[in-house]
Amino acid sequence: MMELTEKDKKQLAAKGISENKVIGQIETFSEGIPFVHLKRAAVVGDGIYRFSKEEEKELVATYTKNSKQLDVLKFVPASGAASRMFKALFSFLDAYNPKEETLDAYIERAKDRDIKVFADDLEKFPFYADVKSRLKGSAGSEGEKLYAFVRELLDENSLNYGFYPKGLLPFHQYGTDTVTPFQEHLKEGALYASSNGESQLHFTISEQHEAMFNFELNEVREKVILDTKTNFYVDYSFQKSATDTIAVDMANNPFRNADGSVLFRPGGHGALIENLNDQDADIIFIKNIDNVAVMRDADAVAESKKILAGVLLDAQEKAFAYTKQLQNGIADALNHTSQFVETKLNASLPEGYSDMSRQDRVNILLAKLQRPIRICGMVKNEGEPGGGPFWITNAKGERSLQIIESAQINMDNAEQVAILKNSTHFNPVDLVCGVRNHNGEKYNLLDFVDHKQGFITEKTKDGKELKALELPGLWNGAMAYWNTIFVEVPLVTFNPVKTVNDLLKPSHQG
Numbered sequence: 001m002m003e004l005t006e007k008d009k010k011q012l013a014a015k016g017i018s019e020n021k022v023i024g025q026i027e028t029f030s031e032g033i034p035f036v037h038l039k040r041a042a043v044v045g046d047g048i049y050r051f052s053k054e055e056e057k058e059l060v061a062t063y064t065k066n067s068k069q070l071d072v073l074k075f076v077p078a079s080g081a082a083s084r085m086f087k088a089l090f091s092f093l094d095a096y097n098p099k100e101e102t103l104d105a106y107i108e109r110a111k112d113r114d115i116k117v118f119a120d121d122l123e124k125f126p127f128y129a130d131v132k133s134r135l136k137g138s139a140g141s142e143g144e145k146l147y148a149f150v151r152e153l154l155d156e157n158s159l160n161y162g163f164y165p166k167g168l169l170p171f172h173q174y175g176t177d178t179v180t181p182f183q184e185h186l187k188e189g190a191l192y193a194s195s196n197g198e199s200q201l202h203f204t205i206s207e208q209h210e211a212m213f214n215f216e217l218n219e220v221r222e223k224v225i226l227d228t229k230t231n232f233y234v235d236y237s238f239q240k241s242a243t244d245t246i247a248v249d250m251a252n253n254p255f256r257n258a259d260g261s262v263l264f265r266p267g268g269h270g271a272l273i274e275n276l277n278d279q280d281a282d283i284i285f286i287k288n289i290d291n292v293a294v295m296r297d298a299d300a301v302a303e304s305k306k307i308l309a310g311v312l313l314d315a316q317e318k319a320f321a322y323t324k325q326l327q328n329g330i331a332d333a334l335n336h337t338s339q340f341v342e343t344k345l346n347a348s349l350p351e352g353y354s355d356m357s358r359q360d361r362v363n364i365l366l367a368k369l370q371r372p373i374r375i376c377g378m379v380k381n382e383g384e385p386g387g388g389p390f391w392i393t394n395a396k397g398e399r400s401l402q403i404i405e406s407a408q409i410n411m412d413n414a415e416q417v418a419i420l421k422n423s424t425h426f427n428p429v430d431l432v433c434g435v436r437n438h439n440g441e442k443y444n445l446l447d448f449v450d451h452k453q454g455f456i457t458e459k460t461k462d463g464k465e466l467k468a469l470e471l472p473g474l475w476n477g478a479m480a481y482w483n484t485i486f487v488e489v490p491l492v493t494f495n496p497v498k499t500v501n502d503l504l505k506p507s508h509q510g
Contacts, residue, residue, distance in 0.1 A: 008254075008262055015264065016242035024451075025245055025469055029252045033454055035410040039399060041423040042389035047346065047401055048378055048425060048486045051307065059310025060303060066313055067195050073281035074193035076185055077272055077429075077474070078167040078203040078213075078289035079239060085169075085500055086162050088114035089150050096147060103143035117501050119146050124504055126170040126178045127153065127161070134158065165209040167289040168216055171503060174295070174510050181497075182213065183220045184292040190228035191302035192309070193285045200233045203289070204275050207238045237278065243271035245469040247459075255466045263461065270454070270471030273478040277445040279435075283309055286431040286475075293495040293507040304489045308375045308432040311487055315344060315373055319483075320438035323369045326362050334361055341368045345483040348399035372443045372482045376403065376475070377430030377489035387427040387476060389486050390419070394450070401484040403427045403475050407455055425486075428494035429475060433482075445478075453477025 004012070004019060012019060044050045051059065083090075092115050096106050107116050119142075122128060131152050152158045161169060167185075170178035182203070189199035205213055217234055225231060244264040247255040255263045276284070285305060293301060318340055325333035338361070341347050347368045353361060378389050387403040394400065410416050436442050454477065455470040472478045495507040502508065 007260065011261055015244060016240070017244070017264075022246050026248060026252060026254070028452075028454065028469060029248050029456065029467055033452060033456055034395075035413075035416070036390075036402070036404055036408045036453070037393045038404065038409065038416050038419040039391040039393050041419055042378075042391055042401055042486055043422075043424050044488060047389060047391055048488055049311070050488045056303075056307050059314070060306045062310040062313055063306045067309075070195055070282040071280075072193050072195045072200065072283050072285070073279055074185065074189045074199070074201045074285045074287070075276060075279060076167075076201065076203045076287060076289050077269060078165060078182070079206045079209075080166045080289065081162075081206070082164045082166045082169055083162045085166060085497065086154060087499070088112075089118070089154060089500060090162065093147070093150055093154065096143070098141060098143035098147045101143070102141065103146060106143065114499070114501060115146075117504070121504050122146070122149070124509060125500075126173040126503065127159075129176075130170070130178070131159065165205060165212065165289075166497070167203070167205075168209070168212055171290075171292065171497065172294050172508060172510055180216060181289050181292045182216055183224060184295075185287075185289065186220070186224045186232055186234075187228055187295065188292065188298060188301065189232065190224075190230035191298055192305040194230050197229065198231050198233065200281070201235075202275075202279055203234070203236050204272050205236050205238065210236060210238075237275045239266060239271050240274050243267045243274055243471065245471065247461075247466045247468050250465050250467065252467070255461070255464075258462065263466070265468050268455070268470035269474045270476070270478045272474050273445055273449060273471075276433075276435075276474070280442045282434070282436060283312060284433040284435060285309075286429065286433060288429045288496065290497040291428065291430075291495055293492065294510045296510075297492050297495075297507060300490065300492045304377065304430075304493045305432065308377055308430070308487055308489070311485060312373060312375045312432050312434050315375070315483075315485060316434050318344065319369050319373070323366065323438045326366055326369075334358070334365070337365045337369070341365060344485070345369075345373070346401045346485065347483060351397070368483070370437055370443075372445060372448060372479075373434040373485070374475075374479055374482045375432045375485050375487060377428060377493060378425040378486050379428050379430075379489055379491050379494045381424055381426040382491070387473075388420075388423040389425050389427065390423065394480075395452075400480070401486060402480060403473075405455075405473065405476060408453065408476070425488065426494075427475065428489070428496070430489060430493060431475060448479065448481035450477040450480030453480055 042048050131149055134152055135148055154162045167182045168180050171181050172179045189201050193199055245267045247263040247265050249255050257263055322337040322340055387405045390404045392402050409420055450472055453472040457468050459466050459468050
């Protein structure tokens with residue numbers, strides 16, 4: 001049993017972390033996290049819906065008709081800093097000396113394809129004009145020019161873009177105007193996440209960036225209101241320190257800093273289930289900050305979101321109706337409800353269900369119905385890294401649809417790898433969520449987390465090895481016990497910017 005000192009207990013209290021939670025996390029390190037058991041890949045016709053044009057029109061109409069009576073919220077995870085986006089450029093500054101070799105020689109020697117792509121299309125980046133206007137004098141060689149450009153872009157005494165939150169970088173250019181993802185999300189919100197001329201957006205950000213986001217909002221608010229004829233209500237939250245997880249040494253003892261304090265680390269995007277749980281709306285759209293396209297694609301993106309919202313409203317209407325029928329003892333409700341639970345909500349009923357008493361079956365169906373619902377867009381897999389849609393079987397033998405990351409799969413198991421390779425679709429973090437029950441009361445989302453779907457990773461600090469724990473991902477284990485429906489969505493809806501060169505893709509070029 002881990003012994004906590006008085007100093008440790010004060011540290012836990014200051015962070016809002018209970019002793020039991022820490023002990024549980026250390027047990028997780030000791031026991032390890034089991035791999036998920038893939039049953040089969042979810043594909044169109046078996047876990048993923050593909051709608052006809054006529055069906056899509058009906059779903060859009062369902063959402064459009066009902067949206068005026070709904071509280072609608074757009075929830076945007078936006079705490080990521082841009083440093084990873086510029087990783088190749090930081091490496092270039094470290095590895096290249098323009099006084100000692102030409103740019104072509106460096107690219108050939110280092111096999112640095114990223115820098116070649118960046119240099120070849122430099123003028124296409126939305127920040128090009130801004131950086132050029134700041135450069136004093138004229139460097140000589142092509143290598144010196146590029147080096148000066150990158151240094152001006154990233155140096156902490158210059159533009160310092162590596163420090164910026166990704167949401168506040170110039171992503172798109174329209175004429176002479178550059179636009180950030182934050183601004184694009186506001187405009188998107190007006191198109192599909194609005195009701196009666198008002199749009200509510202919630203961004204999860206790093207506390208150190210709050211002033212920057214507020215400054216940007218004040219800069220663009222009036223223009224966006226004018227362009228969209230929509231009023232915006234924007235607020236923010238930060239990842240809670242109580243969601244930080246303890247780090248351990250390789251013997252699973254608490255890893256201690258030089259001053260003797262216990263090392264805690266941020267719990268990853270799964271920590272945001274707490275932030276999401278603090279929100280309350282009829283419909284919540286979730287989409288990452290960097291997944292925005294130029295406005296010529298905005299209508300297609302909005303159409304796709306309305307389709308997903310229509311699916312949610314249809315599923316909720318039926319789930320709420322069946323719940324009330326069961327509660328009111330309607331005789332023929334059982335068969336219709338069980339079919340709906342299995343075929344529409346993709347939830348499994350326990351073995352021997354048909355032989356159980358009526359009341360036991362009613363209780364089981366009510367438990368399955370009374371869960372938050374998520375509708376997840378899925379795009380065809382084109383080789384992007386990340387999670388995919390699968391049917392899985394959990395430790396209780398229950399079958400369900402889940403978004404699974406490759407790190408959760410046993411790559412030494414040939415059968416599981418074969419199922420992974422059969423996957424046809426990819427999760428673009430494109431969710432529409434219903435978090436209220438049939439009485440309009442919000443669920444406690446923390447009741448629906450599978451805490452055994454986290455991730456253990458190995459890191460180093462101060463030259464010492466340690467193990468870190470990531471909480472179950474927001475759209476992975478944190479939503480494991482939600483009712484889940486997967487819907488195929490077009491590729492135009494998926495435009496993430498993971499590296500600076502992604503801004504050269506057609507979806508980001510105005």
